[in-house]
Amino acid sequence: MRDAAEFDAFYSASVQRVLGHLYAMIGNRSEAEDAVAEAYARAWDRWAAVRECDSPEAWVRRVAYRVAVSAWRKTVNRLRAHRREVSEQQVEGTSVDHVAIVTALRQISAEQRRAVVLHHLVGLSVAEIAAEIGTNENTVKTRLVRGRRALAAHLTEPEYASGRGRGHEL
Known part of the structure; x- marks a missing residue:
């Protein structure tokens, strides 16, 4: 139970920074959200080792970036079509x-x-x-x-x- 509370606190304190970083890197919020979610899931699976890292947040950022790059390689055509669609949308705020x-x-x-x-x-x-x-x-x-x-x-x-x-x- 202590691990879950510790991970929840880590997640709450870092998820917005990691998401902001990845969104700025790849320019697509939904792709960034997917990669960040996957990275935190992997961090939870390996929490005993990840929490011992010098920077667990850096570990998650690195994994999220790698997940995003891997997705790019697998779905280049889908992303191109998606980016065309997103570039035509107006975002309030x-x-x-x-x-x-x-x-x-x-x-x-x-x-x-x-x-x-x-x-x-x-x-x-x-x-x-x-x-x-x-x-x-x-x-x-x-x-x-x-x-x-x-x-x-x-x-x-x-x-x-x-x-x-x-x-x-x-």
């Missing part, structure tokens, strides 16, 4: 900035996107990201710099980038 950021995140490489999301949205340090994804800190730093640069290119409004914004009319 979503800000223009939110849509712009999610759209821009979809335009950068998966490695850069993962580093940016883990650092800026999840709040992990460079060292924590390196440990979680199994690479060195310099690689993470490079991905962050390149990812930010790529995001900036997708988030900059053309009329301002060319100097034709307010106060700069020709």
